[in-house]
Amino acid sequence: MSRLVIASNRVADLRQTTQTGGLAVALADAVRERGGVWFGWDGEIGEVDEPEVDQIDNVTRVALPLSEDDYTNYYLGYANSVLWPLFHYRLDLIDYRPAFFEGYRRVNRMFARHLAQFLKPDDCIWIHDYHLIPLAGYLRELGCRQRMGFFLHIPFPPSDLLEASPNHAELVDWLLQYDLVGLQTHTDVGNLTRYLEDHTPAVPVREGRFLFGERTVSVERFPIGIDFEIFEQMAQRAPDDVAVDVLRRKVLGQKQIIGVDRLDYSKGLPERLRAYGRMLAQHPELEKSVSFLQIAPLTRGDVDAYANIRLELEALAGSINGQFGDFNWTPIRHIHRPVPREKLASLFRASHVGFVTPLRDGMNLVAKEYVAAQDPADPGMLVLSQFAGAAEEMVEALVVNPYDVDEMSRRLHQALVMPRDERRRRHEALMEKVMRHDAKAWLTAFLEALGDLADKPADLS
Ligand code: ADP
Numbered sequence: 001m002s003r004l005v006i007a008s009n010r011v012a013d014l015r016q017t018t019q020t021g022g023l024a025v026a027l028a029d030a031v032r033e034r035g036g037v038w039f040g041w042d043g044e045i046g047e048v049d050e051p052e053v054d055q056i057d058n059v060t061r062v063a064l065p066l067s068e069d070d071y072t073n074y075y076l077g078y079a080n081s082v083l084w085p086l087f088h089y090r091l092d093l094i095d096y097r098p099a100f101f102e103g104y105r106r107v108n109r110m111f112a113r114h115l116a117q118f119l120k121p122d123d124c125i126w127i128h129d130y131h132l133i134p135l136a137g138y139l140r141e142l143g144c145r146q147r148m149g150f151f152l153h154i155p156f157p158p159s160d161l162l163e164a165s166p167n168h169a170e171l172v173d174w175l176l177q178y179d180l181v182g183l184q185t186h187t188d189v190g191n192l193t194r195y196l197e198d199h200t201p202a203v204p205v206r207e208g209r210f211l212f213g214e215r216t217v218s219v220e221r222f223p224i225g226i227d228f229e230i231f232e233q234m235a236q237r238a239p240d241d242v243a244v245d246v247l248r249r250k251v252l253g254q255k256q257i258i259g260v261d262r263l264d265y266s267k268g269l270p271e272r273l274r275a276y277g278r279m280l281a282q283h284p285e286l287e288k289s290v291s292f293l294q295i296a297p298l299t300r301g302d303v304d305a306y307a308n309i310r311l312e313l314e315a316l317a318g319s320i321n322g323q324f325g326d327f328n329w330t331p332i333r334h335i336h337r338p339v340p341r342e343k344l345a346s347l348f349r350a351s352h353v354g355f356v357t358p359l360r361d362g363m364n365l366v367a368k369e370y371v372a373a374q375d376p377a378d379p380g381m382l383v384l385s386q387f388a389g390a391a392e393e394m395v396e397a398l399v400v401n402p403y404d405v406d407e408m409s410r411r412l413h414q415a416l417v418m419p420r421d422e423r424r425r426r427h428e429a430l431m432e433k434v435m436r437h438d439a440k441a442w443l444t445a446f447l448e449a450l451g452d453l454a455d456k457p458a459d460l461s
Contacts, residue, residue: 073103
């Protein structure tokens with residue numbers, strides 16, 4: 001079995017994977033199983049010519065810092081001020097600057113130069129996400145002929161939107177340097193396929209497969225999942241403070257709605273808060289018997305487009321609390337601090353509704369985590385945006401249009417009053433899907449498609 005080489009913008013801390021998300025755990029397990037390399041940015045800003053190399057058993061961790069200029073132009077600039085909004089269909093928020101694109105190319109070229117030194121001829125290379133689209137192209141320029149796969153964790157936009165980017169042709173040319181391009185949903189696969197058919201010389205040879213020059217490129221859907229078992233178990237061990245909170249709400253007969261997101265404009269937070277406010281206005285009988293806990297720490301605070309979100313949300317939450325709250329009732333609690341995963345899992349379990357309404361999302365793992373955390377005997381109900389990748393599979397949730405505040409308000413109320421039998425029926429179907437399509441299944445499917453699991457180990461099957 002060939003070694004696995006993973007390149008991602010951030011390198012996981014391979015000595016502490018229990019503390020990171022399910023995905024990092026699954027990837028770290030796979031690279032440990034086969035031996036190999038994990039390559040990427042160490043999260044620091046500084047000037048270093050050579051990467052830091054750390055050998056942990058059979059895995060080489062190769063990490064390097066970004067210079068101030070690269071951090072500004074590659075990371076904050078092209079990755080997060082151009083590609084992130086563009087791929088989330090937000091042309092209005094894109095900040096194009098030639099220096100950003102130059103930085104993006106420069107860092108990917110530099111990454112390729114460093115990574116190439118650690119490659120062996122029969123390695124299987126798996127590159128992750130929008131930061132590193134050009135990496136295979138630059139590796140190929142250096143003569144690397146290994147099998148290379150790419151997985152895009154965020155949505156892929158329709159041609160009409162992609163074409164608004166001055167660099168769309170280069171971006172897709174870079175994608176065509178991979179042997180396999182993995183996307184989250186049927187919609188994403190359809191969008192890339194249409195672009196390839198309409199705008200490139202790539203010739204479709206059969207479904208999901210294109211001939212490009214001498215090479216074939218596959219485009220396939222691999223919906224990402226969570227580490228179901230770990231999350232389910234975590235949810236059952238409520239820390240003391242959560243247990244007390246649950247007890248208090250039980251005594252008061254209160255139901256809790258929960259939202260958990262990075263504070264990002266793609267998450268539909270203002271619309272979500274408005275929908276909650278509208279529901280309170282339309283259902284005065286809910287006074288004091290419902291509360292909304294929104295956990296949303298600010299990330300990427302250095303990107304201009306994020307600057308106003310926090311203020312907007314604080315104003316909205318303040319106005320709802322001012323209008324509906326009482327001395328003994330706070331309708332919305334809005335928390336900016338990140339919450340440890342164990343606590344998050346038990347908060348999900350203690351909440352009657354998971355309110356997940358992104359305007360556009362690659363998959364949305366919170367939706368899956370909420371389902372995994374529920375008590376199957378008396379589960380809470382998921383209200384889910386139709387524009388989250390997860391909605392393609394999770395049709396038993398109450399699926400809503402996140403732009404339609406009235407519909408969200410109605411569905412939120414429906415979720416709060418849904419009889420237990422119906423909740424159980426819907427939850428059982430959702431749980432089965434979340435369990436079956438977990439992080440390990442996603443990883444195995446991708447690596448199999450990359451044609452590299454001929455003699456796969458038993459515990460990855
Ligand atoms: P994105 O990748 O856009 O942030 P996802 O929903 O796919 O969105 O994944 C987010 C991951 O980060 C989930 O595993 C979720 O539990 C975690 N997460 C999100 N918000 C918080 C938070 N406020 N505190 C702790 N973990 C969070």
